[in-house]
Amino acid sequence: MPDFRINNMLFPGGKRKALTLSYDDGVVQDRRLTRMLDRYGVRATFNLNSAFLGRVERAVMEGAEVDISTVLPGEIPALYKNHEIATHGSRHSSPVDGGSSFLREVMDDREALEALVPYMVTGHAYPFGLTDEKVIAMLRAAGIAYARTVISTHSFDLPGDFLRWDPTCHHDDPRLMELAEDFCTREARFGRPQLFYLWGHSYEFDIHGNWERMESFLAYVSGYRDSIWMATNGEICAYLSAWDRLIFSADGKRAYNPSAGELWIDASGRICRIPSGETAEIG
Numbered sequence: 001m002p003d004f005r006i007n008n009m010l011f012p013g014g015k016r017k018a019l020t021l022s023y024d025d026g027v028v029q030d031r032r033l034t035r036m037l038d039r040y041g042v043r044a045t046f047n048l049n050s051a052f053l054g055r056v057e058r059a060v061m062e063g064a065e066v067d068i069s070t071v072l073p074g075e076i077p078a079l080y081k082n083h084e085i086a087t088h089g090s091r092h093s094s095p096v097d098g099g100s101s102f103l104r105e106v107m108d109d110r111e112a113l114e115a116l117v118p119y120m121v122t123g124h125a126y127p128f129g130l131t132d133e134k135v136i137a138m139l140r141a142a143g144i145a146y147a148r149t150v151i152s153t154h155s156f157d158l159p160g161d162f163l164r165w166d167p168t169c170h171h172d173d174p175r176l177m178e179l180a181e182d183f184c185t186r187e188a189r190f191g192r193p194q195l196f197y198l199w200g201h202s203y204e205f206d207i208h209g210n211w212e213r214m215e216s217f218l219a220y221v222s223g224y225r226d227s228i229w230m231a232t233n234g235e236i237c238a239y240l241s242a243w244d245r246l247i248f249s250a251d252g253k254r255a256y257n258p259s260a261g262e263l264w265i266d267a268s269g270r271i272c273r274i275p276s277g278e279t280a281e282i283g
């Protein structure tokens, strides 16, 4: 990542902070979670297994019986309207053990999910968090732009590689509220942009009986909404990818935006918006 972006990149609206969530498996508890997210204006990406949609199932996890039934295909457009859906392997098979079947599962997910929403489905969360170089090559071939791991960074750094996108933490992380406070109340050195990336499964709130934990987190972070871009994973990936396509003049005083959407830059302390197809004075 070039230093230029670290110091000058701004999120939409000239903001220096972004928040995104990622929830896996498309379980029925997503209904309660999306209602909660929508109440606070926080946005997420939901990673679905297309072959399992509409499945009715209960399981014993961590000693508790829990409903792990999945949402119905027909409810997906309305349920996830303010969010994004992404692939998670049509049958949740291990990406590293199944050979080319993983590629097939991702393509099956893309086809099935794209039939339900008006946009291209280009995101992924690794089943079981497993990945390697071969898996990443398959995702590239499948047209996947970003993929999430389960490795907590406890940091707010932007991903260096979108196909190895490590989250900040899981919602049950003991440091959740400490990290949230740090993120909301402190500015990074040198004006560096910051991203808080939270992940989990919504059935875990039933297992642990801790929906209020999520409610507290959302209530807290949404209090800082004026300085935080609430975005899906895909919007962040698309925005940063467009930012990387900015073309700068040799003297660094002008920037041309060849992308389809507007981009924002810190022009020596001035917040500058560069509309699509336009050149801005940034020196």
Ligand SMILES: [Zn+2]
Pocket: 024, 025, 088, 092, 127, 128
């Ligand atoms: Zn999963």
